[in-house]
Amino acid sequence: MRLPSPPRVPVPSFTARLHDPRTATVIGRWLGIAVAVCFVTGLISHVLQHPPEALVPLLPSRPAWGYRLSQGLHVASGTAAIPLLVAKLWTVYPKLFAQPVVRSVRHALERLSVAAMVAAAVFELFSGLLNIVQWYPWPFSFVPVHFAVAWVLVGALLVHVAVKAPDITAHWSRRSPEVRALAAADGPDRRSLLAGLAAAVGAVTLVTVGQSFTPLKRFDLLAPRHPDRGPQALPVNRTAAAAGVTGVSAGRWRLAVTGPRPYEIGLAELRAMPQHTVTLPIACVEGWSRSAEWTGVRIRDLLERAGAPPGARLRVVSLEGHGAYRVMEMGQGYARDPLTLLALRINGEVLSPDHGFPARIIAPNRPGVLQTKWVARLEVL
Template sequence: MEDMKRPPEPPSPPPPSALPSSPLPSFSGRLHDPRTAVSAGRLLGAAVGICFATGVISHFLQHPPGWAVDVLPSRPVWGYRFSQGVHVASGIAAIPLLLVKLWTVYPRLFVWPPVRSARHGLERLSVAVLVGATTFELFSGLLNTVQWYPWPFSFVPVHFAVAWLLVGALLLHVAVKWPDITAHWRRTSQASAALSAEGDGADRRSLLLGLTAAVGAVTLTTVGQSFTPLKRFDLLAPRHPDHGPQGLPVNRTAAAAGVLPALSRVREWRLEVTGPRPFSLDLAALRELEQHAVVLPIACVEGWSRSAHWSGVRIRDLRERAGAPPGTRLRVVSLERHGAYRVMEMGSDYADDPLTLLALRLDGQVLSPDHGYPARIIAPNRPGVLQTKWVSRLEAL
């Protein structure tokens, strides 16, 4: 009876080994191990590498330095469409890869003390820059596809500069972590086999299978905006290749560009062409010139693209009529009064190409105002922002 009345003894204190070793939270869980981190990291590295390479191509086609204007090729006609489509698709695919990679390594982000040696400090620095730059690049790029810019800086130059910072941090991180990467790169390596023996092998395979499914799902539901055979699955992309005026998307409407007042006076419109023998043509006279038909894609930096039938006058024929010789580059001026791309320089390779037109019709119909009425540029292997709309002047340089 006395034992039953005795109050319960307080619980024993935890052993010293169970006490937290730092004031920060301690994390535990399966798959936060080097093998899983390497498996996710090599997939993320491949996606980031492809995204970076195609992004450099996109940047130099969109913003060529002066020495490269006459060097950039106009063929293949689908070149920019392919490289920019891959750029956006690989960037979107990298987002779930980044999230899983961070999940596998986040316990190590809170180790204490934060720096234990010079090598460890270098590793921590590379990780901080790498995580920050990768997160910024992927999510700012994603916002760019929907043309939402909730920041005070210009997207293109900052996005391009941070891409190089990302690559530098990635190379530094790989160099520091090379011993771990080589130890866990192959499933049959000794270190990976030891981890699998602990029972994580099946869980790791399930994680990677789910990751592959997630990457496949986001790719399938967005890539149709540029790879039109999959357009029926285009559920999450901000553009559908068939939606827009005359069945073709637009990024900048005539109203947004502020050209509607000028288009209301289209009877006064003249195409001015300068050169040794300058001339001007009204719309009726332009339509009387020899017309040519081409099938070329519009491919925008936001990732969408679609091929269409265009007809109009060859740029090289207009240049020749103005007395400018082959190999002469052109400056194209739009009716648009403001905007970064209202004036565009066209390299000699594009101006010489027989597929480069001053287009007057789209899919057999007169251009709508949103597609550049009364005349616009259409050229092969060219970013959409350089396919100038509402053209008013061609200058042979």
């Protein structure tokens, strides 16, 4: 007895306009720019946070606002890429149902590159979005996985562009008869779609970028941080309670400085040393940043007192008992920069516990996670 054949599922028929190469190419240009900016600035961020050993002495401390700019662009471009990715997928998703599934080696490469590219792009953008709000519903460490998948995304994107180069070239401008025909038939609809997409990108940027670009802070409606909100009018990511650093006594706290001439120094002695005031931003990997006025002792003065040689690196150890960044190292470029302070005051006030009382590091062009709070020890390497 022959079993009945399973019913055949009809292939969907797509009749809506704008699922065409011209629309996909135009949106792809915008998305490509956003991904390129996001990748380059993310690479800068990763190198500054986790520099290879050979680069530690070479990392520049200037411009002082460099990390603030690059990380602000990283988060802004990644956020703007989300509506662009959704629009790009909308224009091309009918091709998922094209028959036959694989027509040639080139077509197979195209499909594989698209699968890897879409999966990597969705993971990168939405994991980055969750990182901004500091929610990690996964068992792996965010930073190394996010960094690795970024290379997968760029590799898949380059393969995809290489495979689709003939189509991209044909629809890049309106010179070909096919593109002119598409523009004549669907021009008003395409312009409306692109205008709406540009408005969506502009809106999502406007209501989030104020967390780093403070002139737009009044429009900061959807960003998880506002640059003016927090202890002493400055946001914090990790409070003293969360770090387990509470009840530090100003009278009993001592800073240990190791080197050829090791010594210990108390808070009163630090306050009696020459004080320097600098204006520097705190710029965090989540995308928010805020400039403040910091007052304290220059790190290079503390190192010279310990007899540190000119090219010495510095290790900073926090009172914090645990945490990925409780120990931080900086090269001589940062340690000798006159803007790098062991800060004791912020905006004229003594540091609050959440901002690192009794002393913290503040240095130019550094990620916020490396501006160590609750400093206990400086080690000349």
